[in-house]
Amino acid sequence: MALDFAKIEKHWKDYWVENKTYKVDIDKKKEKYYVLDMFPYPSGAGLHVGHPLGYIASDIFSRYKRMNGFNVLHPMGFDSFGLPAEQYAIQTGIHPADSTRENIKMYKKQLSNLGLNYDWSREVQTSDPSYYRWTQWIFSRLFEHYYDIDKNKAVSIDELLEEFEKNGNLNVTAATAETKSFSAEDWKKMNDTEKNDVLMNYRLAYRKVGYVNWCEALGTVLANDEVKDGISERGGHPVVKKPMNQWSLRITAYAERLLKDMENIDWSDSLKSMQRNWIGRSEGLQMFFDIAQSDKKLEIYTTRPDTIFGVTFMVLSPEHPYVEELTLDANKKEVEEYIEYAVNKTEIERTSEKKISGVFTGSYAVNPINGKQIPIWISEYVLMDYGTGAIMAVPSDDERDRAFAEYFNLPVINIIDKSNYPEATSKDKLGIMINSDFITGMEVPEAIEAIINKVESMGIGKKQVNYKLRDANFSRQRYWGEPFPIIYDDQGIAYLLPDDELPIELPPMTEFKPTVDGKSPLARNKNWVNDFDGFYRETDTMPGFAGSSWYFLRYMDSQNEDEFASKEALEYWQDVDFYIGGTEHAVGHLMYSRFWHKFLYDLNLVPTNEPFKRLVNQGMIQGVIEFLYLRKDKENDVNIFVSKELVNANNLEEYAKIPVYIKFVKDYGSENSYLDKVGIDKFREWREEYNNAKFVLQNGVYQSGKFEGEGSKDDIKFTTLSEVGKMSKRYHNVVNPDDVVAEYGADVFRMYEMFLGPIEQSKPWDTKGIDGISKFIKRFWGLYEDRDSKWLVKDEKPNSVELKILHKTIKKVTEDINHLSFNTAISAMMVFVNEIKKIDSHKTDILEPMVKLIAPFAPFIAEELWHKLGKINSVHHEEYPVFEEKYIKESKVKYPICINGKKRGIEEFDADATQDEIKEIVRELDYVKKWIGDKPIRKEIIVPGRMVNIVI
RNA sequence: GCCGAAGUGGCGGAAUUGGUAGACGCGCUGGACUCAAAAUCCAGUGGUAGCAAUAUCGUGUGGGUUCGAUUCCCACCUUCGGUACCA
Structure with a gap:
């Protein structure tokens, strides 16, 4: 066989490294183009076949751009802080830095096997002190700035202090939590703690109380991800919400800009709309309701002031600070039970709960417009984090309020006549007011204005713009993340450590378990914590999104020790022209990066207002996840797993789904997947906490190696639940691309992933069609060299038929690359091979351009053929072929x-x-x-x- | 629940602006080569009826707009991603 892909790949991989084929530097003669992949978290499971989908696409695109004369920046790095490495360390004692280093090594080898054209000299790792030094540096800047609403940008806290000294905060408009006004006199009278508290309300990085998932049995704070159905994924212990003082980033200050600046970037409408909805801007009325028999006033926010005459009750979030005071003794027991039930549920559980639940406090509020007394209820569907944590309920025009009223038999007053708008739903602000006193007869928009005016003139509220977006919790009680450059004095006042002491490095440790009171593992290291006389260090670390919010800037100048990137590099590379990554980051990472970028822009540290000009979401290659059903209740402290066919579909909420390593499962991925005895034993060994668990089967019970029931141990069939979902270490269902590359070659693997379908579409992994691509590559090769390694290409003048076939292909492939339609580009090249083979043509003028055409897709064989054609330089720096209309004109x-x-x-x-x-x-x-x-x-x-x- | 996406032959998918539905590939069937197999090559391949020409049905379901709908509109179903501490 003439085509030995393993040899070819090895040869050209070495050649590209030796010749620095993909190294790129600032070159002002050329136009820059920045192609970026979302960098991976280096998981212990290695790169899986889903990762390369985006990497191959960006690789093709960046090669294509380079061949079209651009100076292409195409870097790669690792998002190497994170929870899994820490969990691994707790289990094995291996330091996260060590396991991370090993994982990165493995990832780089896997990536290089795919022939991706990264400039590795620019690599970044978020867990490297030389990188996180600058993450800490940016945090320090966030701490020293506040958001000035008049100037519409971040401004230094020093300027704010000067202003406080002069005029107090009377002339300051800033994005803050609720702040009392004070004069310069007042300010001067405050002690340090009071001043510090005031400033915290202004800083873009500030401290406030947040809630964490606390698991008493494990003695640790858990990520949402580690909590399944209210119990810990490991061990199945109960989890409760616990308040803790935490760092937050004031992303809400940027809400309006994050919303508005999307107009000018080339992102898909669906992605923009996700971000828009996440920000959730609404215009409405903030107002106070009096409370009968109390001096307190209840603050609410509504987007529908027009419905004020339809209010028949109020609902508080279970966490609302007034709950205790408003609950009458007679209702106390019921309320306490309800809060117990609601508070520890996750937000998703609470808002997606179909069962209606709530409880009456016994107290009444007074509608300030008509003086009517209305009952105050508590329900889980009202969230403390959105609006004010209290709502006026209008059952006639709000679906959730209506369901609640019907369930608890509360009155409904119809206040809008929609008969003129037969198509309108309850959400549309359309109709004519009825039963509404002085606004009766008005159209809805007019009524909204009228009520706002009324409320404002009464001095009990004002028009307000509200956002669903919440400030970002920035503290984690973890070891494996960036330490804060923060120390506290004995009064708990936070101080920044000076920039020249950065990076604040993670101290070496051997024990990564959190402390019993829920503090970060760093708190165990007393020497480190109390390093400064009279001060102690912050022991929380930063979350995963810290390092990933600015890494694309570091690539521009990754070795710089004086700045996060030089002015020259930033000026030349500007921003990311083309960013590709998964939709799972559509709101999280993409929102935080935009926020950090805008902040840096305000400080004049980056030249552009938005970081990513064009963004494409590649779909996910999914795997099949295998789950075991675990009963949420235990018997005598023993966990009970139940075989799938015995689980009643009506009682699914009684079970938690525990993922199992797919290699333990027989008939993986099918309807009838199951664990046999060997599989169960492997699972028990793998998950120690389930070693004594009971496995309930159709024909008996298996526990601790013993089987009781009909038949023998060898008949055990514990059926598992197969679901299509993410390929991830968490689900233990990863398929490694190396195996595919070893069997078929990297070019085939690359083209196969692209041929699977449109880049933005998700699909389950499956190698069914890979033979087709393999045959295509061989047939393509066969145009140049026959099976006896005889060279076939001849210097003959091509005829019009051959030229037409070639130029038709150039046209289609070029158009398709521009549309990122790689699957159809490949199909066009297949058509080329089929057609040119039929006429048995092997001419240089046809086959030379074809090597260039296929080069971005199949870089190895293209490079090999290019040199076999007698060329000296890399094909990847050649000019891409240009199609000419005259050859394809049809008569x-x-x-x-x-x-x-x-x-x-x-x-x-x-x-x-x-x-x-x-x-x-x-x-x-x-x-x-x-x-x-x-x-x-x-x-x-x-x-x-x-x-x-x-x-x- | 809410936000976003997807649904087309046995399978992955194509149809870029409302204009030939099923390109390309897998699989399958038949044939050539071979002692045989693999590999390769050739032909066929949406369902139904028919020897055939051809007819008819057909893009998740139900409606609608249009000369014409996979494409636009309305309602619904299913699956996937996100839902603020996985990354």
Whole structure:
């Protein structure tokens, strides 16, 4: 066999490294183009077949851009801080830095096997002190700035202090939590703690109370991800919400800019709309309701002030600070039980709960507009984090309020007549007010204005813009993340450590378990914590999104020790032209990066206002996840797993789903996947906490190696639940690309992933069609060299047929790359091979451009063929072929002939035939006459170049 | 629940602006080569009826707009991603 891909790949991989083929530097003579992949978290499971989908696409695109004369920046790095490495360390004692280093090594080898054209000299790792030094540096800047609403940008806290000294905060408009006004006098009278508290309300990085998932049994804070259905994924212990003082980033200050600046970037509408909805801007009315028999006033926010006469009750979030005071003694027991039930549920559980639940406090509020007393209830569907944590309920015009009112038999007053708008839903602000006192008869928008004016004139509220977006919790009680450059004095006042002491490095440790009171593992290291006289260090670390919010800037100048990137590099590379990554980052990472970028822009540290000009979401390659059903309740402290066929579909909420390593499972991925005895034993060994668990089967029970029931141990069939989902270490369902590359070669693997379908579409992994690509590559190769390694390419002048085949292909492939339609580009190249093979043509002028055309897709064999054609330099720096119209001009055009829109035949016409000429010919066709019969022709439609339709 | 996406032959998918539904590939069937197999090559391949010409049905479901709908509109179903501490 002439084609030895393993040898070819090895050879050219070395050649590219030696010749620095993909290294790129600032070159002002050339236009820059920045192609970026979302960098991976280096998981212990290694790169899986889903990762390369985006990497291959960006690789093709960046190669294509380079061949079109651009100076292409295409770097790669690792998002190497994170929870899994820490969990691994707790289990094995291996330091996260060590396991991370090993994982990165493995990832780089896997990536290089795919022939990706990264400039590795620019690599970044978020867990490297030389990188996180600058993450800490940016945090320090966030700490020292506040958001000035008048200037519409971040401004230094020093300027704010000067202003406080002069005028207090009377003239300051800033993005803050609720702050009292104070004069310069007041300010000067405050002690340090008070001043510090005030400033915290202004800083873009500030401290406030947040809630964490606390698991008493494990003695640790858990990520949302580690909590399944209210119990810990490891061990199945109960989890509760616990308040803790935490760092937050004031992303809400940037809400309006994050929203508005999306207009100017080339992102898909669906992605923009996700971000828009996440920000969730609404205009409405903030107002106070009096409370009967109390001095307190209840603050609410509504987008529908017009419905004020339809308010029949109020609902508080279970966490609302007034709950205790408003609950009468008679209702106390019930309320406490309800809060217990609601508070520890996750937000998703609470808002997606179909069962309606709530409890009456016993207290009443007073509608300030009509003086009516209305009951105050508590329900889980009101969230403390959105608006004010309290709502006025209007059951006539809000679906959730209506369901609640119907369930608890609360009154409903109809206040909007929608009969003029039959298509309108309850959400539309349409209709005419009824039963509404002085606004009766008004259209809804008019009524909204009227009530806002009324409320403002009464001095009990004001018009307000509200956002769903919440400030970002920035503290994690973890070891493996960036330490904060923060120390506290004995009064708990936070101070920044000076920039020249950065990076604040993670101290070496051997124990990564959190402390018993839920503090970060760093708190165990007393020497490190109390390093400064009279001060102690912050022991929380930063979350995963810290390092990933600015890494694309570091690539521009990754070795710089004086700045996060030089002005020159930032000026040249500007921003990311083309960013590709998964939709799972559509709101999280992409929102945080935009926020950090805008902040840096405000400080004049980056030249652009938005980081990513064009963004494409690649779909996910999914795997099959295998789950075991675990009963949430234990028997005598023993966990009970139940075989799938015994689980009643109606009681699914009684079970948690525990993922199992797919290699333990028989008939993996099918309806009937199951664990046999060996599989269960492997699982028990793998997950120690389930070593003594009971496995309930159809024909008996298996526990601790013993089987009781009908038949023998060897008959054990514990069926598992198979679901299509993410390929991830968490689900233990990863498929490694190395195996595929070893069998078929990297070029085949690359083209196969691209050939699977459109880049933005998700699909389950499956190697069914890979033989087709493998055959195609061999056939393509066979145009140049036969099976006996005889060189076939000849210097003969190509004829018009050959030129037409070539230029048709160039046209299609080029267009498709620009549309990122790689699957159809590949299909066009397949068509080329089929057609050129049929005429047995092997001419240089045809086959040379084809090597260049395929080079971005199959870089290895392209490079090999290019050199076999006698070329000296890399094909990847050649110019991409350009298609010429003159070679593909058709003299004849085929038209489908339709009768009433149904195709009845195909006819060929001269390309320059007029509509009348076509009509005349068509009318005389036998089959047309037959279909028309004696019916009159009502219409003849000719779409030039497309089709003919006769309507009878 | 809310936000976003997808649904087309046995399978992955194509149809870029409302204009020939099923390109290309897998699989399958038949054939050539071979002692045989693999590999390769050739032909066929949406369903139904028919020897055939051809007819008819057909793009998740139900409606609608149009000469013409996979494409636009309305309602619904299913699956996937996100849902603020996985990354």
